[in-house]
Amino acid sequence: MKTVTEKISFGDSLTLESGQVLSSFEVMTETYGELNSKKTNAVLVCHAFSGNHHAAGRRDGETKSGWWDEIIGDGKTIDTSKFFVVSLNNIGGCNGSTGPTTVTSESGQPYGANFPEVTVSDWVETQKLVADHFGISCWEMVAGGSLGGMQALQWAISYPKRIKKAAIIAASAKISTQNIALNEVAREIIKKDEHFHNGDYLVKGESPNKGLKAARMLGHITYLSESNMRKRFGRKLQDPENKIDTDVNYEVENYLQYKGEQFSKTFDANSYILMTKAMDSFDPAKDFDNNLVKCLKRIQAKLLIASFDSDWLFPKEYGLDIQMSAIKAGIDSSYIELDGDYGHDSFLFYSDQYASALKNFLNSNG
Amino acid sequence: MDNRLQSIVLDWIPSNSKVVDFGCGDGTLLRILTEQKSVTGYGVENDPEKINACIINGVSVIQQDIDAGIQNYKGMDFDFALMASSIQCLRKPRDAMKNILNVANECVITLPNFGNWELRLGILNGKMPSSAQLPAKWYETKNLHLCTIADFEELCSDESFVIKEKVYLNRRGSSSWLANTFPNLFAAQAVYLIG
Numbered sequence: 001m002k003t004v005t006e007k008i009s010f011g012d013s014l015t016l017e018s019g020q021v022l023s024s025f026e027v028m029t030e031t032y033g034e035l036n037s038k039k040t041n042a043v044l045v046c047h048a049f050s051g052n053h054h055a056a057g058r059r060d061g062e063t064k065s066g067w068w069d070e071i072i073g074d075g076k077t078i079d080t081s082k083f084f085v086v087s088l089n090n091i092g093g094c095n096g097s098t099g100p101t102t103v104t105s106e107s108g109q110p111y112g113a114n115f116p117e118v119t120v121s122d123w124v125e126t127q128k129l130v131a132d133h134f135g136i137s138c139w140e141m142v143a144g145g146s147l148g149g150m151q152a153l154q155w156a157i158s159y160p161k162r163i164k165k166a167a168i169i170a171a172s173a174k175i176s177t178q179n180i181a182l183n184e185v186a187r188e189i190i191k192k193d194e195h196f197h198n199g200d201y202l203v204k205g206e207s208p209n210k211g212l213k214a215a216r217m218l219g220h221i222t223y224l225s226e227s228n229m230r231k232r233f234g235r236k237l238q239d240p241e242n243k244i245d246t247d248v249n250y251e252v253e254n255y256l257q258y259k260g261e262q263f264s265k266t267f268d269a270n271s272y273i274l275m276t277k278a279m280d281s282f283d284p285a286k287d288f289d290n291n292l293v294k295c296l297k298r299i300q301a302k303l304l305i306a307s308f309d310s311d312w313l314f315p316k317e318y319g320l321d322i323q324m325s326a327i328k329a330g331i332d333s334s335y336i337e338l339d340g341d342y343g344h345d346s347f348l349f350y351s352d353q354y355a356s357a358l359k360n361f362l363n364s365n366g
Numbered sequence: 367m368d369n370r371l372q373s374i375v376l377d378w379i380p381s382n383s384k385v386v387d388f389g390c391g392d393g394t395l396l397r398i399l400t401e402q403k404s405v406t407g408y409g410v411e412n413d414p415e416k417i418n419a420c421i422i423n424g425v426s427v428i429q430q431d432i433d434a435g436i437q438n439y440k441g442m443d444f445d446f447a448l449m450a451s452s453i454q455c456l457r458k459p460r461d462a463m464k465n466i467l468n469v470a471n472e473c474v475i476t477l478p479n480f481g482n483w484e485l486r487l488g489i490l491n492g493k494m495p496s497s498a499q500l501p502a503k504w505y506e507t508k509n510l511h512l513c514t515i516a517d518f519e520e521l522c523s524d525e526s527f528v529i530k531e532k533v534y535l536n537r538r539g540s541s542s543w544l545a546n547t548f549p550n551l552f553a554a555q556a557v558y559l560i561g
Contacts, residue, residue, distance in 0.1 A: 304421070323428055324438055330384060330406050336417060336429045353414050360421040 001073055001080045003057050005030045007096055008133050014125065020116035023106075027130055028053045028089040028096030032072060033080035035134060042136040043083045043362070044127060045072065046144030046151035048347075049219075049275050050267060052095035055087035056080070070350035077355040078362065083140065091126055092118040092274045100270035101202065113199020113270055120147070120282045124154045131162065141362050143167035145347030146314065147275070150282045153303075153322070157284050160300040167358060169306045170347040172318030173292055173325070174283040179313060182222055183276040186215035190269050199270050208269045213260035215272060220259050225310035225343030292322070296329040303333035304361040306354070308340035308347065334361070370539045371450065371557060372398060375474055378531060378559050379403055383445035386470065388432050389452035392416050393425030400425070405446075410435055433457045436465045444470035453477060455508045463527060463560075472530070472561045481514030481550040484537065498537060499554050515550045522560065531559035 007028050014022045030053040035042060045055050045068060056072035058065040071077045072085055089097040092115060100115040131139065142155045142163050149171025156166040193211030195201055201208055221229075233252035244257040288295035303326060307319035316337055326333035338354050340346025346354075372395060379385065381403045387396050390409025393416075399405045409427040411417050420427035428435070433456050447470035449462075454477070456462045466473050478499040479485075488495020494504040502508070513521075515534070522529055534553035536545040544552040 320428075320430075320438065324442075327386075327408055327428075327439075328442060332426050334417075334421060334425075334427045336414075336427075356418055357421060360418055364421060364424045 001032050001057060002034055003030065003032055005053070008130060010126075010129055014122075014129075016116055016122045017119045018117045022091070022098065022116065025091055025098035025126070026096070026102075027091065027098070027126055029130060030054055030056075030066075030087045031134075032056050032085040032087070033074075033083055035084040035136070039134070039136050040138070040140065041083050042131075042134070042139050043078055043085045044131070044139050044142045044155070045078070045085060045087045046123070046127070046142065046148035047087070047090065048144065048146035048148045049279065050263070050272075051148070052093060053087050053089040053097075054095075056085070067348060070348070071355065071358070077350070077359045078143070079359075083362075086130065086134065086136075088127065088130055090118075090123045092271060092278070094268035094271040099268065100199075100274065101268050110202045111270075112202050115270060115274060117277060118274060119278050120150050120154045121158060121284075123151055123278075124158050127151070127155070128159060128162070137162065139163045139165075141165040141167060143169065143358070143362075144171070145169040146171055146344065147279050147282075149347075150279070154282075154284055156299045156301040156303065157295060160298050163301045165302045165304070165361060166299075167304045167306070167361060168319070168322065169358075170308055170311055170314050170319075170344055171305075172314050173285065173322050175279055176313075176315070176318065179222075180280045182218065182313075183280055186218055187273050187276060189215045189218070190272060193269075196269065199273075201269065207264075209264040212267060212269050212272060213264035216263040216267075217256040217260040220256055222313045223343060223345045225312065225341065227310060228341050228343055231341070292325040293328040296322075296326050296331055299326075299329070299331045301332075302361075302364075303331065304357070305333065305335045306338055306347075306357065307335075308338050308342075308344070310340050310342065311344045311346060313344040368539050370535060371476060374533055374557050375399070375448065375450075376402060378472075378474060379405065379446055381405070384443070385446045385448065386410065386439070386442075386444045387448040387450070388436070388466070389450065389455075390416075390420065390425070390427065390448075392419035393423040393427060395448070395450070396420075396425045397423045433462070436462055439465070439469045442469045445472070446470055447473040449473060449475045454511050454513065457510060459511050460521060460525065464525070467527065467560070472559060475558045475560060477515065477518055477556045477558070478509075478512070479515045479550070479553050479556055480512040481516060482537075482554050483551050484554075486551075497554065515553060515556050518556070518558075522558075528561050529558055530561045533557045 009026050051067045054066045055068045056066040074081045089095040092099045100111045142152045144152045149168040152166040153168050155163050190211035193208030195206040196208040236251045238251050238254040248254045285292040285295045305319045307316035323335035385405045385407040387409045396407040447466045485495040534545045534549040535555045536542045537554045
């Protein structure tokens with residue numbers, strides 16, 4: 001699989017939905033496969049909350065493959081011997097694209113808490129500029145799970161003529177009240193870390209790792225299903241030799257401690273807050289008199305909406321709700337309910353039913 | 367769905383209508399209606415393999431149990447609903463029909479006729495009968511509410527469901543003098559246009 005990692009610089013200023021302006025910005029991209037001569041085989045994959053541009057394959061020295069490695073690759077569901085797959089790190093992130101950790105030329109300091117608020121629409125705008133950079137006038141498909149699925153939906157709404165298919169997986173047209181509440185608890189935990197300093201921790205050479213870790217531990221619980229946790233950990237006691245913390249009793253505690261710890265070392269706290277805010281505020285119907293049907297009427301792409309039965313963070317009713325509105329709008333849209341053991345995280349993993357639906361959708365006639 | 371049923375539906379359905387097909391199977395009928403009648407169609411199906419076939423067919427499909435799912439269509443405005451060979455599989459066929467007629471102007475329903483002589487003979491033999499239309503054994507059939515043509519038409523009359531058109535088909539899937547004259551005994555299947 002031909003893989004190219006490239007940081008693309010955009011010199012023109014970008015006015016964000018909030019009205020704030022980024023004078024210039026960079027987007028970290030990774031592509032898989034080759035663009036055909038007519039540039040008609042391009043697929044954009046959008047990452048979820050804490051994902052990045054590294055969607056497939058495994059780099060030297062890495063212990064884990066890209067976040068959608070089970071789906072993207074030669075001969076896989078999104079077949080890179082056929083399609084040119086573009087993945088990128090959204091702005092506001094912390095994996096190479098312009099975000100809170102980026103040092104601004106004006107101040108010589110990182111943006112930190114001053115990084116402007118970004119929205120799903122803003123991400124779609126920057127992704128459109130990336131499409132222009134590659135000379136792609138129309139995506140064969142835009143796909144993503146969770147917050148990535150929201151981007152796929154926003155693409156279909158924002159640029160009806162530039163996308164043929166949208167795969168909206170484990171996502172919703174707006175998140176649940178419960179989800180906003182969980183995000184707020186996570187933000188609160190980060191902000192109350194003594195090293196947060198109202199978001200200006202980088203200039204002080206500090207990082208609110210404890211807060212970030214606890215926030216991620218909470219998040220992790222919401223990404224998994226009760227049955228998955230039960231099957232995977234049960235009430236097994238943690239082997240004393242591999243305890244991360246002496247207070248840990250059960251395996252599940254150790255697991256969460258480990259995951260939280262790892263995450264807090266690699267993710268930026270301001271990015272965390274900004275990404276959750278983008279998720280909370282996503283509501284494309286708000287520009288259409290809060291009428292989702294009216295909003296979806298713009299869409300010319302074919303939609304595939306997929307929900308997982310064990311997902312309680314983005315319950316399947318939310319996917320079905322998009323589908324019902326799509327029917328009222330009279331647009332081409334299918335809805336499937338998949339068995340997934342992993343709760344919300346199911347969208348990351350291969351299963352026969354999931355993969356064949358996505359593959360058949362991608363390969364069906366536009 | 368066989369060719370005869372297909373051509374009946376093609377005949378009844380207006381061009382450019384918005385259609386919902388409850389129990390759409392692999393989506394073949396919807397694909398044909400889209401190609402030949404330019405309909406905007408949605409299929410409702412609950413079998414993952416058939417859903418995949420719909421996606422391959424390029425047909426819009428919603429994965430749902432029809433019994434539970436029909437509730438979600440309130441307030442929708444279809445020109446046409448199709449219920450081909452699945453009305454007898456629903457838990458509450460009468461309520462389902464009411465719901466369908468609330469969301470669609472017209473509805474096509476096909477019915478395997480339990481009054482057909484072949485099935486009556488089966489009963490006389492003291493066994494649960496089977497036929498080409500009703501091949502499953504009693505212990506694995508999905509049919510919950512089998513009825514005869516007489517039963518169904520009585521229900522339509524009681525509930526003021528207007529039968530606008532009807533076609534009786536014999537065991538070979540064609541119209542015949544016998545099936546038309548004594549449908550309850552000689553028709554194996556009935557196709558109704560209800561409004």
